Amino acid sequence: MSGELEIIEAPEKVLSENFVRDVFYIVINCGKMLLESGAETYRIEDTMLRIASSYGIENAQVFATPTVIIFSLNDYALTQTLRIEERANNLEKVVAVNELSRRISVGMPLDQALRRMEAIHDSRFFPFWLTILSGGIIGMMFLLLFDGVAADLPAAFVGGAGGVFVMEGILRYTKVKFFTEFFAALYIALTAIFFVDTGFGTMLDTIIIASVMPLVPGVLITNAIREMIRGHLMAGIMKGTEAALTAIAIGAGVGLVFLMI
Template sequence: MDSITTTLDAVCLASQLILESGGETYRAEETVERMCQGLGVKHVDVLALPTGLMLTLTLDAEDNTISRIVRVHTRSIDLNRVDKCNDISRRVASGSMSAEEALRALKEIKGPKKEKRLLLIAASALSAASFTMMLGGVWVDFFVSFFCGALVQLVLPPLSHLRVPPLISSMIAGALTTLMALFGTLALPGVTIEPVISGAIMPLLPGLAVTNAMRDTIRGDLVSGGARIMEAILSVMMLAAGIGLMLSIWGGVRA
């Protein structure tokens, strides 16, 4: 039988990782419930929010109850982590993994990521460029957009290292994209600005946040749903503000 703290640690870590990596809050709650069922916990109550997690376990017949609050500070998107946590919780629920094994596996997931920066920059550049093509760009636009995407992915990770708030960095990203695209129109003939900017900002839009928000709201998690919708709206507005700021500065300089 696993000790109380190991069980609690494993359960908390699993749902904390899900919340930090862009999973839905209901998924975090479900993970806790399923893992607890598999580990033979008598009763569990859990409340997950985008910014934190509270849970109470009743472990045995003597009604020993234990609670914990976990704060979630950073929220980035890493679907691979969500997938791995899901897998572990499934195995714990089916009884083929003990709390200790789960904890070890989860710590491995949490551990420092092998940063594939070059891959991410390439992916960002390629997706920005292909979105531009998709939205009716021509080959010159493709190149400009490619550099926009690469530049954004080059700048964003250092900003989050410096603990710049995500909303501010999304404004910076919008402004940088626009600036790059505007320079593109100066440097290369035949560049149309519309598909370049709208393509390059596509990877920056909070698509996952919106869909998660809707899923949470429909399932009755009104607090998390509302918070996520707020987060998504704010991040779109900041992005738009970045674009607008740069467009008007540019217009002012050229006039």
């Protein structure tokens, strides 16, 4: 005997095919919901890898951009490319998916995770009427923030709510975002001029600025900067470009009205 201790390697944990496919299904759908809800790409990649690792699946790879997710489980020959065509700002759904990820990390069973993921996917956190109402309230609040007068609050409410209504309504027929913000800003400028000309409004510029605030891509600009700081240059450039086009569309809509009068 040589006197040396022989190290016996622990047997690898074998996961069933159905189990792996269920985990794959959860991970890819969580990433899809995060990207569609406006989450940062680094958050999406980290969440997807954490969920896979929590269920014992290592050597997973994910690549996310604002328009596509590529997810692979290299040890199980599973790969899927998912194209994302619709994106919005739904931070409540982002929070819900993050909370699911945390529960999975502390031992949430797979069947419960499946049911919870599908419930989040099917849920509608913001009804259409609430979105429109929120646009009007935002317009009024920004009017006060910009030292507007109380007499202009109805104009700011109608402008903000109507702008969101026009934007969401056009999105049902076309996915070209430039046109949605353009026509929404056009409506807001016309509404503000109508209120001022009829004597129901006083400060035209303040009404317009406050009413277009629900259209301003504040979350998109913030995410673009955060992506750049974290080193996700492609995602940062794409989101920054989208934010710039949105700002141009808003300015073009308002500017066209002033050119016409």
